[in-house]
Amino acid sequence: MESNGDYTDFMGVVVYEGREPKDDFKGSSSLGIMMANAMGGMWIGHTIPGFPNLTLDAAAFPPEELKNGHMIMCFSLGIETLNSLAIAIKQTGPAVTKIVVPQLLKSHLPEWTNLMTTDYPLRRRSKTSVEKSLRGIIMARSPGDTRCVYQSFAKTKGIVVDVYGHKEHHGLEECDRKYSIRNINSISLKFREQVYYIPNSSDTVGFALSTGASWQRAGVSKNQYWMCTGNIENQPFGAKGGIIACVFHFQIWRSFDKLKIKEPECPKTIF
Numbered sequence: 001m002e003s004n005g006d007y008t009d010f011m012g013v014v015v016y017e018g019r020e021p022k023d024d025f026k027g028s029s030s031l032g033i034m035m036a037n038a039m040g041g042m043w044i045g046h047t048i049p050g051f052p053n054l055t056l057d058a059a060a061f062p063p064e065e066l067k068n069g070h071m072i073m074c075f076s077l078g079i080e081t082l083n084s085l086a087i088a089i090k091q092t093g094p095a096v097t098k099i100v101v102p103q104l105l106k107s108h109l110p111e112w113t114n115l116m117t118t119d120y121p122l123r124r125r126s127k128t129s130v131e132k133s134l135r136g137i138i139m140a141r142s143p144g145d146t147r148c149v150y151q152s153f154a155k156t157k158g159i160v161v162d163v164y165g166h167k168e169h170h171g172l173e174e175c176d177r178k179y180s181i182r183n184i185n186s187i188s189l190k191f192r193e194q195v196y197y198i199p200n201s202s203d204t205v206g207f208a209l210s211t212g213a214s215w216q217r218a219g220v221s222k223n224q225y226w227m228c229t230g231n232i233e234n235q236p237f238g239a240k241g242g243i244i245a246c247v248f249h250f251q252i253w254r255s256f257d258k259l260k261i262k263e264p265e266c267p268k269t270i271f
Contacts, residue, residue: 012036012105014112015098016089018049018231018240026143027240030094031231036082038108043085045245046072047205047231054098069198071205073229073245075136079108086111088140092241135248143241150208150228153246154179157210159224162264165206175266182211182264190258197261206230208244209256211263225253 014034021027032045033052047070050062077085086109101112141149154161155178164184175182189196210224230244 008100009102010037010104011100012041012102012109012112013098013100014086014096014115015052015054016094016096016115019093019095021240025093028093028095028143029231029240029242030089030092032089032243034082034085034089034112036079036105036109036112038079038105040076040078041082043075043077043082043245044072045075045229045231045243046070048072069205071207071229075245083109083111085138086115088138088243090115091140091142092243093143094241137246138243139246140243141241145241148181149230149242149244151181153208153226153228153244154181154210157226159210159226161208161226161228162211162260163206163208164259180266182266184209184260184264186261187259188261207256208246209253209260211257225250227253227256 012035016033017031019025019028031047031049031051032043034043035041048062048065050065052060053062090111096115099112099115101109106113137153139149139153141147150161150163158179160175160180160182162182162184164187187198189198207227207229209228210226226246226248228244228246231242
């Protein structure tokens with residue numbers, strides 16, 4: 001099969017990573033990769049500092065992170081959603097370590113080029129759902145924003161959200177009929193032969209699940225099958241910008257729901 005050009009003539013790539021706080025900048029925990037051609041592409045979000053290592057002859061996965069728990073999420077997205085995602089990513093203030101937007105794709109991916117400009121967009125949330133695809137929402141938090149993204153999501157949907165792996169939620173739990181936030185303190189991998197309990201001491205994995213508590217109101221959706229994950233991992237409250245992706249799908253929700261060792265409880269009786 002003949003080719004009239006290198007793949008870099010037809011494939012756009014963005015690699016971005018977190019930034020530590022400095023002066024008035026509160027820092028960013030965003031980590032990820034975007035790749036696309038004229039028909040669509042993918043977003044890989046993760047919690048691995050220094051991944052991928054772009055140095056020649058170096059291991060792509062940082063050896064020093066092997067001892068820690070991590071999560072990698074991969075979404076196949078359309079061009080419109082990939083542009084919306086770039087807006088959300090820019091809002092979180094990451095360091096863009098590599099960006100390639102071929103001339104043939106500049107009209108398709110205008111927001112990717114804007115990742116290198118210094119202005120911050122006002123747009124805060126984008127829906128990723130299209131016909132015959134996963135129903136999803138992307139939510140971003142700017143550096144210095146003290147609002148909890150998971151709390152905002154629970155309030156918007158009117159649901160109970162159980163959150164694992166985020167320090168900012170300790171002491172933030174609240175339960176009422178409109179929406180609730182509860183902490184998942186520990187998780188386990190349940191195999192037929194053995195159950196592996198995972199300590200959270202060095203785990204950077206974070207996710208959140210909706211749950212159908214008997215006392216909650218119906219919310220926007222009749223069935224509460226939302227799962228969210230992202231890279232606002234184990235950060236102190238309001239410390240860094242970050243991004244989460246939430247999808248509405250029973251099988252995905254069920255896979256993460258099985259990780260819970262027991263159902264979280266509200267901090268106190270409210271009725």
